[in-house]
Each structure stands twice: as structure tokens, then as C-alpha cells.
Amino acid sequence: MTAHLNPETAPRTATETDIAVVGAGLAGLIAATDAARAGNGVTLFDTRRPGGRAASTDIRGFRFNQGAHALYDTGPARAILASLGVPLTGGPPAVDRGRLLKQGELHRPPAGPASLLRTTVLSIRGKAAVGRVLGRIGSFDGDRNRDQTVNEWLDAQRMPDDAADLVRMLVRISTYTDAPDLLSAGAGIAQAAMGLVGVTYLDGGWQRLVDALTDAATQAGVIIRDHTAVDSIGADGHRWTVETGATTVTADAVILAGLSPIEAARLVGSTLGELGWDGLGPAAHASCLDLGVRRPAPIPALFSVDEPLYLSTHTPPADLAPEGMGVVQLLRYLAPGEAPDADATRAQLEAHAARAGVQPDDIVEQRYLHRMTVAHAIPLASTGGLAGRPAVTVTSHPGVFVAGDWVGEVGLLADATAASGRAAAVAAVRWAASVTP
Ligand SMILES: Cc1cc2nc3c(=O)[nH]c(=O)nc-3n(C[C@H](O)[C@H](O)[C@H](O)COP(=O)(O)OP(=O)(O)OC[C@H]3O[C@@H](n4cnc5c(N)ncnc54)[C@H](O)[C@@H]3O)c2cc1C
Missing domain, CATH: 3.30.519.10 (Guanine Nucleotide Dissociation Inhibitor, domain 2)
Known part of the structure; x- marks a missing residue:
């Protein structure tokens, strides 16, 4: 049984919860479930049905x-x-049976040592360079290379152009980012290495993830208010009020989960600069x-x-x-x-x-x-890559936390979302316990 409330029939009320989570994509569903399993009362809001960008359409x-x-x-x-x-x-994926397209010609991909020797997409020097890089990529140190862009890192490898183009393509496919002059090599090359291990x-x-997480959240006692947009978050002493069109919910802690940085800032009535988020990369x-x-x-x-x-x-x-x-x-x-x-x-x-x-x-x-x-934000080499992303704690707003693909030092895409969702729940639970022991 899901604890969904219909916003149209529910009366305007002032209610209380330990932790309010705004956004029921993967970040919010994970954060809400973790926080509820830790013994907190949790209310989860979303403008639409749960799922966000992970929802699928039949x-x-x-x-x-x-x-x-x-x-x-x-x-x-x-x-x-x-x-x-x-x-x-x-x-x-069936990558080994696939093809690479270069200058209008189809080539077999170098999916392993034998196909690397056979592929026509690389020169002999290019094959040697790609072989060298792929041989070492498993032990790539993302932290050491976080201040270099992908292109700077490729230049430092002194690879022939055809080999560099192939590695750039790998980074593009595994990060979904076409910005080798901006993207931190620490994040981009590490992601390509992970992609080569397997997906x-x-x-x-991904709807199956959403459905299973929604069930897990509901079973843990999370109240899901779908089709309920949060308009603003305001301070109320040591607590926070979450304003929707129909209700005011007071919470010890609030997690803004999966929102864009601009939307998160808007909800707390701040600018990116005031929150220290103005150095974020483009989406x-x-x-x-x-x-x-x-x-x-x-x-x-x-x-x-x-x-x-x-x-x-x-x-x-x-x-x-x-x-x-x-x-x-x-x-x-x-x-x-x-x-x-x-x-x-x-x-x-x-x-x-x-x-x-x-x-x-x-x-x-x-x-x-x-x-x-x-x-929402490409991790930039110029701001230290993943290490330069905002933490889950919003220091100017004690008790407000953020999660999403632009938050925390871990991973990209859904990995960043899930890792920061879990980290935000840990921080919010700790905070809520300190507000209401
Ligand atoms: C084309 C594409 C391909 C992708 N491929 C991959 C992939 O291969 N691997 C991978 O790991 N990741 C991939 N991703 C990324 C992955 O889908 C996301 O990282 C993940 O779904 C984001 O979850 P989230 O919770 O952070 O954000 P979202 O899913 O965006 O959730 C945010 C939620 O907040 C709600 N919301 C916003 N404002 C408010 C408000 N004011 N009040 C209430 N609710 C609000 C929204 O309705 C939304 O449901 C891809 C994404 C796209 C678009």
C-alpha cells in the first residue's frame, strides 16, 4: 500500500516530519528510504510521479x-x-559485434587484444598507444589527474592523433559529455575505465529501479507526496518549513535531491554565488x-x-x-x-x-x-574535478542538504546521484537527531 496523498483533495494543513526530501528521482528515493530505515519520519515530495530522469515510458x-x-x-x-x-x-551491450565510424568508413572496434591488432581504425603506432593506455587504465589515479582536462591528459600521453581520438570517444560515451577541454581527466578517464569493465x-x-525503490520507501514508512511541487523552504528557528501550494510541513532537516543547482538555490531563496556554487561547470x-x-x-x-x-x-x-x-x-x-x-x-x-x-x-x-x-554540471578540471563539487552539507543553511549528479566527490551520472543521496541521508539523520534528541 503506498502512502500517496492527493494534493487536490487533501486539506491545507500544517504538518511535521523529521526529514523532508524534495525530489523523488533516484537521489530522493534513496535518501528517503535510508533516512526512514534509520528510524526517522520522512516526507518525500515530487512535482510529478516518482522517478525523475530514471522513469521509463511504455x-x-x-x-x-x-x-x-x-x-x-x-x-x-x-x-x-x-x-x-x-x-x-x-x-x-554487444560492443564486440559493433562497429566504429570514422570519416564515413566502418571499422571493427578494438574490443580486446586480438581485435586491437586487427582493427583498421588505428595505425600501427595508434594500436601500440591504445594498447599501452588500456593496459594501464585499470590503475588510473583519478585524484592525481583531477586538475587536468581530458585533452591535456591526452596530450601528456604523447599519443598519435588516431589513438587520442579513440580515447576521447570512449570518454564521451562513458561520461555522456562532449567537453574534453573542460572535463576533468580525473573524472573522465576513471569513468571510461569503469565503462570498459562493464555496464x-x-x-x-530504469522504471524497474524506480518501482522497487518506491516500494522500499513506502515499506520503510516514507510518505510520498507526488504531484506536489515545493515552492520554497524557509527557516523556523532551528527547523525548516517546506511550503507547497496546499501545506506547510515543518522538518528538522531538508534534503534537496536531484534538483538543478539553480532550482535548489531558488527554493532556499539564495543565489548560486551565495551558496558557493557559482564555479560549477555547464550542464x-x-x-x-x-x-x-x-x-x-x-x-x-x-x-x-x-x-x-x-x-x-x-x-x-x-x-x-x-x-x-x-x-x-x-x-x-x-x-x-x-x-x-x-x-x-x-x-x-x-x-x-x-x-x-x-x-x-x-x-x-x-x-x-x-x-x-x-x-546538471560537468566536473571541471579548473575547479579540481570531483573534489571541487559541492558537499551534501549547505553550510549557509544548517539542516539543509543537497544530493544529485553535481554533488559530492564520488562518481558521475547515477553513481553521483546514488552516492550523494546516501551521504545526504546520513548527514540529515545526524542533524535531525541533534535538533530533536
Ligand atoms: C539521456 C540520458 C542518459 C543517461 N544515461 C545514464 C547512464 O547510462 N548511466 C547513468 O548512470 N546515468 C545516466 N543518466 C543519468 C541518470 O538518469 C540520472 O543521474 C538520474 O536519473 C538522476 O536522478 P536524480 O534523482 O539526481 O534527479 P532527477 O531524476 O532529475 O530527479 C529530480 C526530481 O525532482 C523533482 N523536482 C524538481 N523540482 C521540484 C520541486 N520544486 N518540488 C518537488 N519536486 C521537484 C523532479 O520532478 C524530479 O522527479 C542519463 C540521463 C539522461 C537524461
């Missing part, structure tokens, strides 16, 4: 995530979700084309080396489509400040699908999302 049996989503096998999100009892079945396309889509955006297809794509994965284009077949291996059918996902990574025309970008992605052998007749369902925010 279109006639095709489960489309909001653009291509893969869970990193060795990242903290996977471990945190498993600790909450979330099922994580699925399968890996999983999830059965049922990472992508255009996404999700295809439900009659038959698997002849080329199951097609990554472009010299253009920011991605294609990967998510079904198979993941269960996201009606029996015998497939799901193919395409992305165009957008560089900071880039705002291409929607029709032209969609056409570019359709042409990329055609190169992988997906013909218009193969497509049963499709959805195009022009400008998705993959991450």
Missing part, C-alpha cells in the same frame, strides 16, 4: 528509458541499489532517439569516432520490447552551449540508424527527446 510494449541508460557494473549506484534490495537483471542494460528499463545535454524495431539492428552498436554520435541495441540483451522485437537507442552528445536545430539533429540520428542497417520499415515505435539534461 509505448505499446516498448519500454523506453529517457535516452540510452546503462548501469555501471562496478559503480556505487549498483552497490547502493543492491543494498536496498532492488533487482538488477539485464545484460551487457548492464536493465530488464524492464551536459544530449539529443535522444529511441527506436522500437521489428528485428535486431544488423550492426548492434555503432559509435562514431569523429562525430558525437552513439547507437546501441538495448534489446537484446535487456527485456524492453514485445517478444521477438528490439529496442535501439541513439544519442547525439551536445557540447556546452551547442543548440542544434531539432529536425536536423533528428535527421542526423536517423541517418546514423540507417548506417547500422535500421531501415524505416523496421521501426515500429519511436520517440525523440531533443535536449535532455544528462548531468
Whole structure:
């Protein structure tokens, strides 16, 4: 039984909770569940239904995530979700059967030592350089390389251009970020290393994470107020008031979970500068084309080396489509400040699908999302990479905490979201205990 309240029929009330969590994406669901399991009364708000960017849409049996989503096998999100009892079945991408696209030509990818020798995408010097880098990438020290951009790090490796282009592509695919002159190598190369270890396309889509987390939250006693926007957060002595259109909820601690930095600042009536967040990097955006297809794509994965284009077949291996059918996902990574025309970008992605052998007749369902925010702030080399991101504690607002893909020193994407969601819950629980012992 979920403890959802209908905002339209619920009377305007003043209520109390130990911890209020604003935002019911992955960050908020994890933070709320952890805080409730630690014995706190928790109220979780979201403008819409729970899930945020992890929610999937079912279109006639095709489960489309909001653009291509893969869970990193060795990242903290996977471990945190498993600790909450979330099922994580699925399968890996068929990269070894895929192709790389460079200057209009298709090449086999260097997916292992034998294919590195055979691939035509690299010169002999390029193969030696990529072999050297990939051989060492598992022991890459992100902290030591946090102040260098990805491009500076590549220059320091003295690689031939074709090898550097290939590593840049790996970083782009694994970080969803097309900003090698800004992105900290500490974050970007470490993420590429994690991607090479393995990722999983999830059965049922990321909605399965959302559903399992919503159940875990409800069972732990979290009150979920979906379709309830929080308008502002205000101080009330040592406590905080959370204002919605219908209610004022007083809480010992508040976690702003998964919100953009600007939205989080707006809710507490501050500016980015006042909160010390004005050095954050630009957001990472992508255009996404999700295809439900009659038959698997002849080329199951097609990554472009010299253009920011991605294609990967998510079904198979993941269960996201009606029996015998497939799901193919395409992305165009957008560089900071880039705002291409929607029709032209969609056409570019359709042409990329055609190169992988997906013909218009193969497509049963499709959805195009022009400008998705993959991450609210790219970790910049100029501000120390992951170590330069804001902490979960908002020092100017004692008792207010933040979580999301731009918070904390751990990971990128959902890994950052999950790790900061858990860290914010620990900090909020400690704070709430000090306010109301
Ligand atoms: C195209 C794309 C591809 C991606 N691929 C990957 C991938 O392969 N691997 C990976 O690890 N991650 C990936 N991600 C990132 C992943 O989806 C996110 O990191 C994660 O879902 C973010 O969760 P969150 O809780 O931090 O934020 P969100 O999901 O954005 O949740 C924030 C919530 O806050 C709510 N909210 C906002 N303002 C208010 C308010 N005033 N009051 C109440 N509620 C409010 C919103 O409605 C929303 O539900 C991808 C993202 C995109 C867009």
C-alpha cells in the first residue's frame, strides 16, 4: 500500500516530519528510504510521479528509458541499489559485434587484444598507444589527474592523433559529455575505465529501479507526496518549513535531491554565488532517439569516432520490447552551449540508424527527446574535478542538504546521484537527531 496523498483533495494543513526530501528521482528515493530505515519520519515530495530522469515510458510494449541508460557494473549506484534490495537483471551491450565510424568508413572496434591488432581504425603506432593506455587504465589515479582536462591528459600521453581520438570517444560515451577541454581527466578517464569493465542494460528499463525503490520507501514508512511541487523552504528557528501550494510541513532537516543547482538555490531563496556554487561547470545535454524495431539492428552498436554520435541495441540483451522485437537507442552528445536545430539533429540520428542497417520499415515505435539534461554540471578540471563539487552539507543553511549528479566527490551520472543521496541521508539523520534528541 503506498502512502500517496492527493494534493487536490487533501486539506491545507500544517504538518511535521523529521526529514523532508524534495525530489523523488533516484537521489530522493534513496535518501528517503535510508533516512526512514534509520528510524526517522520522512516526507518525500515530487512535482510529478516518482522517478525523475530514471522513469521509463511504455509505448505499446516498448519500454523506453529517457535516452540510452546503462548501469555501471562496478559503480556505487549498483552497490547502493543492491543494498536496498532492488533487482538488477539485464545484460551487457554487444560492443564486440559493433562497429566504429570514422570519416564515413566502418571499422571493427578494438574490443580486446586480438581485435586491437586487427582493427583498421588505428595505425600501427595508434594500436601500440591504445594498447599501452588500456593496459594501464585499470590503475588510473583519478585524484592525481583531477586538475587536468581530458585533452591535456591526452596530450601528456604523447599519443598519435588516431589513438587520442579513440580515447576521447570512449570518454564521451562513458561520461555522456562532449567537453574534453573542460572535463576533468580525473573524472573522465576513471569513468571510461569503469565503462570498459562493464555496464548492464536493465530488464524492464530504469522504471524497474524506480518501482522497487518506491516500494522500499513506502515499506520503510516514507510518505510520498507526488504531484506536489515545493515552492520554497524557509527557516523556523532551528527547523525548516517546506511550503507547497496546499501545506506547510515543518522538518528538522531538508534534503534537496536531484534538483538543478539553480532550482535548489531558488527554493532556499539564495543565489548560486551565495551558496558557493557559482564555479560549477555547464550542464551536459544530449539529443535522444529511441527506436522500437521489428528485428535486431544488423550492426548492434555503432559509435562514431569523429562525430558525437552513439547507437546501441538495448534489446537484446535487456527485456524492453514485445517478444521477438528490439529496442535501439541513439544519442547525439551536445557540447556546452551547442543548440542544434531539432529536425536536423533528428535527421542526423536517423541517418546514423540507417548506417547500422535500421531501415524505416523496421521501426515500429519511436520517440525523440531533443535536449535532455544528462548531468546538471560537468566536473571541471579548473575547479579540481570531483573534489571541487559541492558537499551534501549547505553550510549557509544548517539542516539543509543537497544530493544529485553535481554533488559530492564520488562518481558521475547515477553513481553521483546514488552516492550523494546516501551521504545526504546520513548527514540529515545526524542533524535531525541533534535538533530533536
Ligand atoms: C539521456 C540520458 C542518459 C543517461 N544515461 C545514464 C547512464 O547510462 N548511466 C547513468 O548512470 N546515468 C545516466 N543518466 C543519468 C541518470 O538518469 C540520472 O543521474 C538520474 O536519473 C538522476 O536522478 P536524480 O534523482 O539526481 O534527479 P532527477 O531524476 O532529475 O530527479 C529530480 C526530481 O525532482 C523533482 N523536482 C524538481 N523540482 C521540484 C520541486 N520544486 N518540488 C518537488 N519536486 C521537484 C523532479 O520532478 C524530479 O522527479 C542519463 C540521463 C539522461 C537524461
